[in-house]
Amino acid sequence: MNMLGGFSISGPKGSFDDDSNRSRKIWLLLSYLIVHRGRPVAQRELIDMLWHDEEITDPSNALKALIHRLRLMLETLGDWPGKKMVVYRGDSYFWNADLPVEYDTELFSLRCSRAAAQGISNEERLQRCEEAMELYCGPFMPKYENETWTTPLREQYHDMYRENVLRMVELLRPKENYREIVRICNTARTFDPYDEELYYQTIHSLIQLGMQQSALNLYRRMTSLFLEHSGQAPSERVTELCRNITEVSHSTERDLVKISEQLREKEQISGAYYCKYDLFREIYRLLARTISHTAQPIHLCLFTVANQRGEIPTAGILSGAMERLASVIHVSLCSGDVYTRYSPSQFLLLLPSATEQSGEQIAERILNRFWQGQNQHDLVISYKLYPIMPAHTVAPDEDQSELAVAAP
Template sequence: MVTVKILGKFEISRDGKTLDDRNFRSNQLVRLLIFLVMYRKRSFSAADAAEALWPEGETDNPSGALKNLVYRLRSLLKKLGDDPFIIHERGSYRWNPAVPLETDYELFEQACLRAQKESRQMETKDCIDVCEKALALYGGSVFPAVAAETWMISTATYYHSLYLRLIKDLCGFYDQTQRYAEMEKVCREALAEDSLDEELHYWLIKALMGQHNQDLALQHYEEAKTILRKNLGLRQWDRLDDIYAEIISIQNLRVASFDDIYQDISEDMEPSGAFLCDYVIFRQIYRLEARRVERLGISEHLALLTLETKSVKKKEEALAMLRTGMERMRGVLSSYLRIGDAACRYSDSQYLLMLPACTYEAGAMVCERLLRRFREALPNPAVQVRYELEEVSAKHVKLK
């Protein structure tokens, strides 16, 4: 039996003899072997195989280059035995169907599908066993030398999605049995592969809370928000917002005195300038202020500051300018807004400001002053700022 592994590493082995990418010394040889293994149930013409290996026409003689590559691969595979592993018939190449073969990715797929099916009728403990056995077959993402090939991308994505579903199902079972240390371990391993999956962050925070590490849970919540906002532009998170509410509720379960409460809500430094917070907190502040405006009939305004780049053709340069501009604007807001004002970053290029007890005219004056301070902090004409003002109103929120 020949065994081929492509999850996390590349190996081909038979009867105790193993070859890996170091033995192959050529990514093209690795690609050719994996291509033939993946599509071993069919034959490929020289033209089709060459198109898969040199999609950009990187060789002037693809047929000759393929013939040479096949020769080198056959010579290398002789270290595993004298069988003709690759055969040539009627002008086409294929893996020899007479040579038994198993692959780690197909074994992993079968185990995942079995876990999905059987876990519907099992006790939680048995579900965990089935999922853990499937997880033990996963060595990591598809081997990098082939992961980005056009003929591999959809397959690599499929196995990655199988892995993520397996982890999430397993976390659900761990949660039911309060096995939070194991949950933390698998979540951290999965996040090392995919840090942009909100649900993985949710389960990791859940695992930390289950181990009574509320401070670490809150810290990871903040880190997850930053990662998702920077990479995906997200500003609202369904699962993370839910778990944040759980963290706060747990912290508030204990019986506390006023001294405990003041210690908990006090700031590290003497308050000065605006209250800078994340969007989740700002949204709650807006809802509170909308109720206050409705009750007292006073004037408050919401300001939206938007940074834009002008006459910058290169996307990377424009993004770098925006990042610098947003950092400078944060400093301006912290220094020049009033102590009772609130501000938050809404997107990669926008800030929201809450201006209490402020008419439209006064709000416009505040924004103009901020724009002047910003131009002093960043005298770059390519970065422009515009503002919009809207009156805070209960009609913009669903009052319950």
């Protein structure tokens, strides 16, 4: 019985999994009974689990029919009758836990416990970790992640898996087996692409292997992913790791022609320059230093996406709106302008040479292009303009230009 990474069951005479063309409710019923195999499950509990969001005229008969179909399906596996596997007693059903069935979840939990046991050598512990890793094929019942009762179990098994991965990292590092660390962390990130510790261990190991460029590329992908997902850049711990790579790799370069070639953009320049927030901040500070010498007007512009109530829209609506806004900003600005994702619902723009009037014209052009062909009436796109002051000067009073534009 496998429930990690998918749901499948096999016996002496056959097997089937949740990719087969069978009713979703049959799989829900079977999995619920198996997960709760230590106790009888009342009919009412099963009905509420199966049809909690549906109107059904005769739920008791519907459940009986589903149980009958489940038993027939199970009988194709081997020599046991369906009624021996799914037992009815006292207005309740239960999965017969006395049957000689091997559950991957139980075996995985046992192997993780053995890997964490006290009083064993590092070699033995590493071997036990590897044995546990062989069983984790992915999250617990991934096709049913919207079923609330599966969430605690999914988190439980994932936490056990993550602890096992990091335990292996600690055991492999003294052996300098960095390739294996990269391999297991790469696999682990497919199950949790937002786990910063897994990125840190991968990047650190790539550096130890002399693969600095691969480490930097992974850091850049990580930064983009984190900003898109939560609006937050990686922590200083990871950033410092990659900053050291850059400093070391450039410390001995003396050929200015080669340096210039490395710095030059390889692709044809088109549209505004997009960068991460950390770099945006450094560009801002550099421009703020130059203002007192050049007297060149520079404005900061903040675009915000909200709904009519001033709240952040739902994830699906926000994702589409931010993707469209990014595209419009990119093509509406000059190649010397800079923009960044400031938060999940905001973009920040740097407009060199823009006065307040020309800055408003730019912002209006972006709004007009955004709304062309759009009919999302619950969206409101607002912007604020603010002049950049020379470094070490006091900011003016809050007289920034602001405009909110709802969907037409």
